[in-house]
Amino acid sequence: MIVVKAGGNGSLNMEAVCADVASLVQQGEQVVLVHGGSHETNVVSEKLGHPPRFVTSASGHSSRYTDRETLEIFAMVVAGRINKLLVERLQRLGVNAIGLSGLDGRLLEAKHKPALRIVEDGKQKILRGECSGIIERVNAGLLSTLLAAGYVPVVAPLAISHESQALNVDGDRVAAAIGTALKADKVIILSNVPGLLRDFPDESTLIAHIPLAQAQDHLDRYAQGRMKRKMLGAVEALQDGVEQVIIGDGRVAQPLQWALAGHGTVIG
């Protein structure tokens, strides 16, 4: 079983990803596809007059502030537009895809993080009304039932809190959590770079292989921006029983075949 995470920042070749998913499924492989959608959410939010707000956390990371209105736009774009158009594309390729968000059947249950500790004008502040969370439970039974019946789950990165509130969650960590819950052989996280780079953004400094024991150290030393979350997802998945995580290049012609052939950063 392979869990794939692809898409979010708008620069990946999703047509090629879907074609590769179709090949894997035809070869008898069980696949779960997790997608993102931040880029398209930003575009639609702007058009709807509720532009995205990015804040700097106390720990120095830049992140999106997801108030309830942003969450509802996110749900609309990610679980409506992106998810359903991916399902349509996969169906056209003969894959019996079924789109779900983490709300559906409590697929992804998360701990709600109701406030952000941010830095603004040099001062620390608490920003309330945040609608995001950290996944704590995956309804593996639902995915197993669907996979056993021949469906290919396509998962939008929304979760449900323990109090049943819709939350925004990180797509890379969704893939890691699902990979862990299903005891997947491989988790492939596609990115718009060739993998983890020792000297970002110099692509010739790709780190081809990282043993699990060194993964946390590489995360701390080399991961920049979004790559931090991909590496964090990788470390979590490997610690919890996934055999191998590959951070691959989502811009190439056959991104999954390429990653499975060992191109990218192979961890574990």
Added chain:
Amino acid sequence: MIVVKAGGNGSLNMEAVCADVASLVQQGEQVVLVHGGSHETNVVSEKLGHPPRFVTSASGHSSRYTDRETLEIFAMVVAGRINKLLVERLQRLGVNAIGLSGLDGRLLEAKHKPALRIVEDGKQKILRGECSGIIERVNAGLLSTLLAAGYVPVVAPLAISHESQALNVDGDRVAAAIGTALKADKVIILSNVPGLLRDFPDESTLIAHIPLAQAQDHLDRYAQGRMKRKMLGAVEALQDGVEQVIIGDGRVAQPLQWALAGHGTVIG
């Protein structure tokens, strides 16, 4: 088993519908909830600069022209926002809801109607690029699997064509098709009137009961506008084995309890 259709024109009490679904589920009833979304789609389409276009068909009906851009906005609003917020609300009421569109797992397969024959400026024209269809097949196996596992399916009115293209379909007829496929005991179609009126919009002229043999005749004689589709759905469902269809008032405090107590137009 009860199939419920509720919502679409923006005036129904969806909070009350969800509360009633929760009561039914607690009593051990199997329920499938089908929703609409035309009103919200119109609002979002306006905001996104692609206002809805309504046309008059050659047979004199007013209908929405669904070009590809409208279809994608419809998917976003109906399968993203409305479907996921209903799932959230039901989950909060203790119902293990799972949201699906007709694309997912080919739940609703439809015949694509690629062009509309319309009347404009007194002349008949063919309008191409239409993305809507008529349901021809329901994946009852998928719904049965989910119902047997204790989930409550919440269905957005999108379908997939035989050629795997996403299509807009009528929500009332989705409920009828699902009711038929699952051999439901009852299909309840909620409306913003008390039922079929002999003299629309005079609510004192409610027709309380129609035997199946007279349903088509009542459809032709009394049904106006949207009520035509509800009656058409009812006739189709009854002819194909559903025991009873109730067209009920979706504006009251307990719309499903009210309809099940025999208020509204009971057909069959």
